[in-house]
Amino acid sequence: xxxxxxxxxxxxxxxxxxxxxxxxxxxxxxxxxxxxxxxxxxxxxxxxxxxxxxxxxxxxxxxxxxxxxxxxxxxxxxxxxxxxxxxxxxxxxxxxxxxxxxxxxxxxxxxxxxxxxxxxxxxxxxxxxxxxxxxxxxxxxxxxxxxxxxxxxxxxxxxxxxxxxxxxxxxxxxxxxxxxxxxxxxxxxxxxxxxxxxxxxxxxxxxxxxxxxxxxxxxxxx
Ligand SMILES: *Cc1c(COP(=O)(O)O)cnc(C)c1O
Numbered sequence: 001x002x003x004x005x006x007x008x009x010x011x012x013x014x015x016x017x018x019x020x021x022x023x024x025x026x027x028x029x030x031x032x033x034x035x036x037x038x039x040x041x042x043x044x045x046x047x048x049x050x051x052x053x054x055x056x057x058x059x060x061x062x063x064x065x066x067x068x069x070x071x072x073x074x075x076x077x078x079x080x081x082x083x084x085x086x087x088x089x090x091x092x093x094x095x096x097x098x099x100x101x102x103x104x105x106x107x108x109x110x111x112x113x114x115x116x117x118x119x120x121x122x123x124x125x126x127x128x129x130x131x132x133x134x135x136x137x138x139x140x141x142x143x144x145x146x147x148x149x150x151x152x153x154x155x156x157x158x159x160x161x162x163x164x165x166x167x168x169x170x171x172x173x174x175x176x177x178x179x180x181x182x183x184x185x186x187x188x189x190x191x192x193x194x195x196x197x198x199x200x201x202x203x204x205x206x207x208x209x210x211x212x213x214x215x216x217x218x219x220x221x222x
Pocket of ligand 1: 025046153193194212
């Protein structure tokens with residue numbers, strides 16, 4: 001199957017209110033271009049360096065999504081163009097994003113990453129930590145960020161009911177956040193679902209899915 005066919009098969013089946021992010025990490029720029037020519041505009045990368053390299057050589061109407069865990073010292077390299085940062089899990093990172101966004105006189109959209117999987121290695125805030133952050137006075141000082149919603153990754157398991165339960169809990173938490181709405185907190189995006197579980201994620205209320213291998217084929221690493 002070609003990239004174009006894979007993309008068509010997915011976009012045909014997902015509801016209109018769900019945004020597809022094509023996860024192009026480790027894929028060559030030529031593959032991104034192939035997806036672009038098939039009409040795809042939103043791409044996700046998990047390494048800042050790799051995203052910057054692709055941004056530099058690819059069409060400028062691509063929306064670049066940073067979906068990986070962030071190293072604060074590298075935020076500056078993408079601050080002028082990144083469309084949405086999915087994996088924010090500390091106030092310190094938000095501060096750094098705010099500082100770099102200010103330098104470019106823009107506001108950067110961020111999602112708080114929530115740990116819903118049971119694996120010990122996954123990044124993310126607990127529900128309680130996220131609420132703490134959203135309630136904090138210090139958050140009000142960050143004028144150049146917008147918390148646009150939440151991101152989560154389900155456990156790596158064949159247990160469909162486990163995955164569904166994790167997505168359900170994230171959606172429930174997401175719905176409870178409207179009370180924190182403010183000038184820089186506007187929860188509208190729920191980023192959950194990957195190649196193996198995006199159908200379940202959509203059933204459970206996802207508005208943004210991050211799909212890599214089902215579009216580009218299997219990766220050698222990551
Ligand atoms: C790699 C990755 C994806 C895409 O994974 P696939 O299983 O290839 O669809 C989605 N989200 C994050 C955070 C990733 O790192």
